[in-house]
Amino acid sequence: MDYGYGGGNQYNNTSYGGQGGAGGGGFMPGSQTSPSGAKTRDFKDESVRPITIKQLNDAQDMGNQTDFMMDGKTFKTITFIGQVRKVAILETHIRYSIDDGTGVMEVKKWTDSAQKDRIQDGSMPNLPSQDDYVKVFGTLKAFNDKRHVGANFVRKIDDPNEIPHHFLEATLVHLQLTRGEPNAGNGATAGQNGGDSAMYDGYSAGAGGAGMNPKLARVSEHARQVYKFLETQPQGHEGLNVEVIAQAINLPINVAKRAGDELQDAGLTFATEDDGTWAILNMDI
Amino acid sequence: MDSVPQTPRINARYLEAFKDHTVRVVGKVTDLRGNTATIEADGPIVVQLNRESHLQLNSAVEVVGKVNADLSIKIMLFTDFGKNFDYAAMDAVVDATHRYKEIFYSDT
Numbered sequence: 001m002d003y004g005y006g007g008g009n010q011y012n013n014t015s016y017g018g019q020g021g022a023g024g025g026g027f028m029p030g031s032q033t034s035p036s037g038a039k040t041r042d043f044k045d046e047s048v049r050p051i052t053i054k055q056l057n058d059a060q061d062m063g064n065q066t067d068f069m070m071d072g073k074t075f076k077t078i079t080f081i082g083q084v085r086k087v088a089i090l091e092t093h094i095r096y097s098i099d100d101g102t103g104v105m106e107v108k109k110w111t112d113s114a115q116k117d118r119i120q121d122g123s124m125p126n127l128p129s130q131d132d133y134v135k136v137f138g139t140l141k142a143f144n145d146k147r148h149v150g151a152n153f154v155r156k157i158d159d160p161n162e163i164p165h166h167f168l169e170a171t172l173v174h175l176q177l178t179r180g181e182p183n184a185g186n187g188a189t190a191g192q193n194g195g196d197s198a199m200y201d202g203y204s205a206g207a208g209g210a211g212m213n214p215k216l217a218r219v220s221e222h223a224r225q226v227y228k229f230l231e232t233q234p235q236g237h238e239g240l241n242v243e244v245i246a247q248a249i250n251l252p253i254n255v256a257k258r259a260g261d262e263l264q265d266a267g268l269t270f271a272t273e274d275d276g277t278w279a280i281l282n283m284d285i
Numbered sequence: 286m287d288s289v290p291q292t293p294r295i296n297a298r299y300l301e302a303f304k305d306h307t308v309r310v311v312g313k314v315t316d317l318r319g320n321t322a323t324i325e326a327d328g329p330i331v332v333q334l335n336r337e338s339h340l341q342l343n344s345a346v347e348v349v350g351k352v353n354a355d356l357s358i359k360i361m362l363f364t365d366f367g368k369n370f371d372y373a374a375m376d377a378v379v380d381a382t383h384r385y386k387e388i389f390y391s392d393t
Contacts, residue, residue, distance in 0.1 A: 055388050160370055
């Protein structure tokens with residue numbers, strides 16, 4: 001069982017004081033890495049995927065009880081929001097039964113003895129209880145054909161608006177995987193109505209299709225213009241000055257400066273000889 | 286997985302289609318009298334309360350319950366969502382639930 005004892009050691013080495021409760025832990029680096037270690041895997045598998053419980057129940061088991069696939073893609077770490085139906089505090093873990101309206105999933109949050117003592121004497125803050133809405137972050141497992149999620153954390157949600165946000169995000173990711181990025185060839189699904197396009201706006205504005213740096217989809221139109229101009233210039237580490245850029249693409253200097261700053265903040269460019277001169281930050285070389 | 290209980294998220298527009306089903310509705314409590322409440326969820330819905338339901342007027346509430354033949358909902362469980370709830374976001378979720386139902390519910 002790969003979720004077991006790496007996690008336990010970690011708890012022994014850290015102080016729980018800062019952890020804030022059963023839900024509090026944050027990220028445990030141990031569980032982020034592939035259990036099979038050396039095997040290289042698609043980096044994209046490691047991104048956190050927002051899902052519904054129905055998707056977890058429907059996910060295709062790849063045969064080894066830890067790898068699953070949905071929408072044609074394997075996944076590791078998932079996150080979902082649901083309502084606690086049952087809580088059982090056991091010797092080594094807390095077992096929750098969580099219902100998100102699309103299905104029910106058993107979730108196990110491993111605990112060590114210090115945490116258990118705090119749970120028993122009631123000093124564990126924010127311990128989720130029945131009917132609480134919680135956010136779960138973990139990985140799907142199967143054991144004797146029964147699925148459960150091994151949780152890194154189970155935390156009570158702070159704001160009920162997290163619930164619609166989560167379900168819209170899960171829908172967005174599902175659609176991106178099954179139908180591709182909006183405006184990338186298939187415009188039919190995106191922007192069909194106001195509700196949908198509002199969801200996509202951040203991604204679709206000016207999206208130039210495959211191959212474009214996704215960060216570029218989130219910056220302003222001026223910033224994109226500046227970036228595209230920089231791309232057309234001979235690549236070097238000395239960069240181009242804001243005055244040259246402004247003149248070349250016919251923008252007022254202050255506008256070009258703001259656009260350049262925006263690109264730098266977005267991690268797309270870096271300042272070279274002064275804070276008005278930028279070069280493209282190329283991660284591929 | 287037929288045995289998995291599902292409670293699809295709906296609003297007033299979907300009541301007819303979900304008669305006799307257990308559903309989830311988020312709405313603003315607009316009226317409370319005796320054993321019934323009215324909530325606004327893209328249209329008014331009458332909710333038949335039980336002894337444990339203490340809804341707050343003008344607050345957002347999530348009701349899990351069964352849709353009766355007269356399109357009222359018999360409450361099973363409720364959760365208060367407070368006064369700063371984004372109803373438009375929830376309407377978008379209801380829309381997505383039925384438009385892309387493959388990730389939300391199975392046909393019964």
